Every structure is written in structure tokens, then in C-alpha cells.
Amino acid sequence: MARGTDRRTARALLVLGAVVPLAVAGCSSGSGSASGSGSASGGSGLAGKSITLITGVKSDPFYITMTCAAQAEAKAKGIKFTADGSAQWDVSVQRPLIDSVAAARPSGLMISPVDTAALTPSLKQIQSSGTKVALVDTSVTDTSVGVTRISSDNVKGGQVAADALAKEMGEKGSVIVISVKPGVSTTDDRIKGFTQEMAKYPNIKVVPTLYDDDLPATAASQIQSTLAAHPDLGGVFAGNTNTAQGIATGLKQANKQGAVKVVAFDAEPDEVTALKANTIQVLVAQDPAAIGTQAVDQLVNAFQGKPVTPSIGTTMVAITSQNIDDPAVAKYLYKGAC
Numbered sequence: 024m025a026r027g028t029d030r031r032t033a034r035a036l037l038v039l040g041a042v043v044p045l046a047v048a049g050c051s052s053g054s055g056s057a058s059g060s061g062s063a064s065g066g067s068g069l070a071g072k073s074i075t076l077i078t079g080v081k082s083d084p085f086y087i088t089m090t091c092a093a094q095a096e097a098k099a100k101g102i103k104f105t106a107d108g109s110a111q112w113d114v115s116v117q118r119p120l121i122d123s124v125a126a127a128r129p130s131g132l133m134i135s136p137v138d139t140a141a142l143t144p145s146l147k148q149i150q151s152s153g154t155k156v157a158l159v160d161t162s163v164t165d166t167s168v169g170v171t172r173i174s175s176d177n178v179k180g181g182q183v184a185a186d187a188l189a190k191e192m193g194e195k196g197s198v199i200v201i202s203v204k205p206g207v208s209t210t211d212d213r214i215k216g217f218t219q220e221m222a223k224y225p226n227i228k229v230v231p232t233l234y235d236d237d238l239p240a241t242a243a244s245q246i247q248s249t250l251a252a253h254p255d256l257g258g259v260f261a262g263n264t265n266t267a268q269g270i271a272t273g274l275k276q277a278n279k280q281g282a283v284k285v286v287a288f289d290a291e292p293d294e295v296t297a298l299k300a301n302t303i304q305v306l307v308a309q310d311p312a313a314i315g316t317q318a319v320d321q322l323v324n325a326f327q328g329k330p331v332t333p334s335i336g337t338t339m340v341a342i343t344s345q346n347i348d349d350p351a352v353a354k355y356l357y358k359g360a361c
């Protein structure tokens with residue numbers, strides 16, 4: 024495809040989700056867990072302020088990218104910054120991290136709660152003790168939690184995934200969604216948008232969604248059993264990174280790569296490799312760096328008594344083999360380290 028066409032494709036797709044001015048994300052050193060401190064002057068109202076970030080899964084490049092950007096932004100503002108994340112997508116694993124924040128009482132908490140309800144009481148307690156809470160990526164149902172919520176428009180991302188997958192499948196055949204687990208705001212919204220949009224394609228049958236607990240090995244075996252049960256399986260929507268990795272592995276093991284079309288959320292390095300190998304056809308990439316940067320900025324506003332934006336949507340882009348090398352797409356590719 025001609026370079027000019029690539030550029031038009033990328034630009035057209037950049038309007039996914041709310042279009043907001045994006046800050047340039049920077050990185051210092053470190054990996055998924057990070058800390059650093061700066062020296063805010065007393066006059067800025069930021070002296071002694073601190074932010075802690077707790078991500079969904081520490082080793083996930085989506086959250087590593089968010090952490091790198093947040094760390095750099097906090098450093099630029101002269102704010103002490105620490106980050107940690109769950110070892111896996113599980114309430115019982117994330118809860119002790121939240122408990123330690125409750126004890127440390129930082130000025131600000133950025134958190135990606137792994138469940139829409141289970142962690143709400145702890146977050147409300149932290150908030151009532153004076154810590155300003157920013158929900159980043161995932162959120163909780165109780166709208167009293169968080170001075171700001173920053174994420175992609177995940178319903179929209181699911182709709183885009185459905186249209187892209189329907190096109191890849193020639194608008195016929197069976198399709199399945201494999202996702203993390205029920206009760207996760209982001210992935211629930213993706214499934215909602217996907218299912219609504221797929222209803223527009225009468226010759227595509229959507230079989231019941233499967234959940235892999237964010238475990239690639241589970242997704243790999245689920246796609247293989249789905250292939251056995253639905254020989255006309257033409258497409259899969261992978262709800263996130265780990266799911267996509269597992270599906271790519273499972274399809275390769277079944278020698279079905281390229282034959283069964285895959286649209287996946289996110290753009291971590293292994294997914295990009297699978298896209299280039301045509302095991303995955305479309306990636307709906309988010310902008311985790313923008314989420315991290317803007318959350319720090321909003322917390323700083325809260326610390327300084329300035330207006331805080333309660334809800335911010337960050338952009339996404341649909342990446343294909345046609346636009347993967349376009350410079351406009353580069354900033355949406357996730358990092359494995361800062």
C-alpha cells in the first residue's frame with residue numbers, strides 16, 4: 024500500500040475515543056515498579072506531596088508504559104512517586120497493596136482497581152483519610168470514588184473491534200470473545216461494545232464469551248476447545264494483552280493462524296510480533312502513557328486546589344500491518360521497560 028494511504032488510515036483511526044490533547048510521555052529508568060522524588064518548591068503548594076500508583080498487573084507492558092510516563096511527569100513536577108502492581112489479576116493479590124497505601128497515606132493514589140466493586144470500601148476509606156484518588160484505566164461502579172477517572176472509551180474500542188473483525192471474516196461465520204474475568208470495568212465495556220456492534224452482522228454468530236483469568240495458557244486451551252466445538256469459527260476478539268498472547272499461541276498450535284481472524288486489544292511487544300506474523304490482524308491500541316501523565320497532572324491540580332477534570336478519555340488507534348510503521352502509530356506501542 025502506498026505510504027500516503029497508510030498515513031490516511033492511521034489518521035482516520037486516531038479519532039477513536041475522545042480526542043484530547045496528549046502530553047508527551049517520557050521515561051527515566053526502572054521497570055514495572057518505580058520510585059523517584061523531586062524537589063517542589065514551597066510556593067507551588069507541592070512541597071512534601073507524594074503519589075503512589077497501584078497498577079492492575081505489574082509485569083503487563085500496558086501498565087509499565089503508564090508507570091514510566093507517570094513517573095516522568097511526577098519527577099518533572101517535583102513530586103515523590105512510587106509504583107507497584109499486583110502479580111496477577113486478582114482482588115486478593117491487589118488488596119494488600121491497597122492496605123499498605125492506607126497505612127502510608129500518600130497525598131495521591133493512582134489506581135487501576137481489578138474489580139468494579141470488591142475494592143470500593145478500601146478506596147473510600149483511603150479517600151476519606153485525605154488521599155486524593157485518581158482511577159486510571161479501570162474504575163469502580165461507585166461514582167463517589169476518585170477525583171478523576173482517566174481511561175480509553177472501551178465501549179467504542181469494542182465496537183471498532185467488532186467492525187474490524189466482521190470485515191476480516193467476510194461478515195460470516197462464528198465468532199468468540201475471550202476476556203479476563205467478569206467485573207472488570209474496561210474489559211466488560213469492550214465486550215458490551217463488541218456485542219452491540221456485532222448484532223449488525225446477521226451472518227455472524229457470536230458464541231458465549233469465555234474468561235481466562237488473564238492467563239495466556241488458559242486462553243490458548245480455550246481457543247483450541249472452541250475450534251473443536253465450532254468448526255466454522257472465523258474470528259476471535261481478544262479482550263486484552265495476555266488473552267491475545269494465549270490465543271496467538273493456541274492458533275499456532277492448531278495450525279489455524281491467519282485462517283481464524285483475531286482482533287485484540289492492546290499493543291505490547293508480543294502482540295506486535297503476532298501482528299507482523301499475521302497471527303493477529305488488528306490491534307486496538309490504547310495510550311497508557313497519556314493516562315499516566317494526565318492522572319499525575321489532575322492530582323497536582325487537586326493538591327493545589329485547582330479545578331480537576333472528573334472524567335478524561337484518552338485516544339486509541341486501530342493498528343494493522345498496513346499502518347504499523349506509520350510514525351503516528353509509534354507512540355501507541357507499549358514498552359516492556361522505561
Ligand code: T6T
Pocket residue numbers: 079083085086160161209210262263264265288289309
Ligand atoms: O487492556 C489493558 C487494560 O486496559 C485492561 O484494563 C487490563 O488489561 C490490560 O492491562 C492489558 O493487559
